Amino acid sequence: MDMINFQQESCVKKTDIVRIALLVLCSVLLFLCLVSPGLDAQMLGSVITFQETISADEEGGALFFPSFVFADTYSNEIYLIDGRGRIIIFTSDFFPLYTLSKRNGIESPQGLTVDADGNLYVAQPATAANPRHRISVFNACLKWERDIYLKGFKDSESFVPYRLAVDKKGNFYVAASYYAGVVYVDGNGRFINIISPEEEDRKAIITNVILDKEGRIYLVSEEEGRIYIYDKDQNFIMKFGRKGGSSGKLSRPRGIGVDDNNGRMYVVDYMRHTITVYNREGKFIFEFGGLGWAEGWFQFPIDLAVDNEGRIIVADTFNQRVQVFRSR
Numbered sequence: 001m002d003m004i005n006f007q008q009e010s011c012v013k014k015t016d017i018v019r020i021a022l023l024v025l026c027s028v029l030l031f032l033c034l035v036s037p038g039l040d041a042q043m044l045g046s047v048i049t050f051q052e053t054i055s056a057d058e059e060g061g062a063l064f065f066p067s068f069v070f071a072d073t074y075s076n077e078i079y080l081i082d083g084r085g086r087i088i089i090f091t092s093d094f095f096p097l098y099t100l101s102k103r104n105g106i107e108s109p110q111g112l113t114v115d116a117d118g119n120l121y122v123a124q125p126a127t128a129a130n131p132r133h134r135i136s137v138f139n140a141c142l143k144w145e146r147d148i149y150l151k152g153f154k155d156s157e158s159f160v161p162y163r164l165a166v167d168k169k170g171n172f173y174v175a176a177s178y179y180a181g182v183v184y185v186d187g188n189g190r191f192i193n194i195i196s197p198e199e200e201d202r203k204a205i206i207t208n209v210i211l212d213k214e215g216r217i218y219l220v221s222e223e224e225g226r227i228y229i230y231d232k233d234q235n236f237i238m239k240f241g242r243k244g245g246s247s248g249k250l251s252r253p254r255g256i257g258v259d260d261n262n263g264r265m266y267v268v269d270y271m272r273h274t275i276t277v278y279n280r281e282g283k284f285i286f287e288f289g290g291l292g293w294a295e296g297w298f299q300f301p302i303d304l305a306v307d308n309e310g311r312i313i314v315a316d317t318f319n320q321r322v323q324v325f326r327s328r
Contacts, residue, residue: 047328048277048288050295051311054080054322057088058096066315066322071257071307072114073213078305078313079120080322081109087122092307094324098142105136105144110177111163111208115170121148123161123174133160135172135189150174152191153183165211167232173217175209182209182219184234195219197228197239204228208303212258220267225250227267227282240282241267248284250276257306257313259327266304266312273298275314275325293319 055063065083072079076092085108087100100106107130110123118140126133135148150156163175170187173195180203181196197204197219208220215232225243230236241250252271259266263280274289275298289298299318306312312325 047286048312049326049328051324051326052094053295054090054094054324055320056096057086057099059099063088063320063322065317065320066302067317068109068111068303069305069313069315069322070112070114071305071313073308074114074116075118076308078307079112079114080315081112085109087112092309100138100142104142105138110161111175113164113166113172115166116168121164121166121172123164125160133158135161135164135174148172148187148189150183150185150189150191152185153194156191159183163208165209165217167211167215173209173211175206175219178205180205182206182217193234195230195234197221197226197236199224207253208255210256210258213260218256218258218265220253220256222252222254222270225253227253227256227265227278229282238282240278245272247287248276254301255303255305255315257304259306259310261310262327264327266306268301268304268314270300270302273301275301275304275312288325295323296325298323 063082066080067083068081070079078090080088082088085106087106087109089097091097106122107127108124112120112122114120120138122136124134124136132149137145137148139145150159160177161174162177165173171192172185173182174185175182181194183194184192186192204221205223206219207222210218217230219228226239226241228239243250245251250267251269253267254270255268257266265278267276269276273291274287276287277285279285289296291299293299298316301314302317303315304312310327312327314323316323
């Protein structure tokens, strides 16, 4: 009887040891997943390399949930919007220059763009101080000049500008927070037309819009998990992207950047915490990132931009920083 009890106790102890060992192993693996570079980042180090992190403004204050980034290819400056309703401007080497805030007429910026003359256009929803949705215009000296109110189309009064791009004619492509297509308006906000990509039984809700150097129009649909491309005359070229949560698919794409030097397109996926890379034909090449806080990892990134040097600048929102990568 004593021998049986001894054997049972030994089995229990061995089982406990195995369980503890497995628990430790799982903990180590989880830790490595969260703090180490992702598998793709390791394999593709020769293609995409981490360069630096931006985490402070010109006064040394911490960034607060950065949600938008724009690379001005004319002046080589970087514009960043964070959760405090500020626009922070950086030099091409990421030195913080200046911050626009409420004292400058910036109340709740959502997106922005800059034209060839250095004029800044900021999408702003209605606030207590200004009860109308608008595009605020600042000159090259960053002085407020006027507000543009969109008009001439159905529900224009309730249209909340979220992202925008300006073409060489001085007209705007404007995406709303939840709207089927993008509205094309002139420099005074007067309606010209709407670009509305269509799926089988519905029009696509557009989340973001950018233009490349050739004037091609890139529309991002978070709901569809797709990118739609049009030429400068608004003729449809192609669409790409597949909805899904696995590698090579788009779960919740929020932004896109185009490298004009090699044609690569970089799409930031909010839910998969990744940057998905496509060639100029829209074919998936690779992706990098993943959920975490170490270099090369992201937590719910919302936007990105590609500058003249081909650097990928990512608004790593819930890590409260901006990460910069270089493409080779």
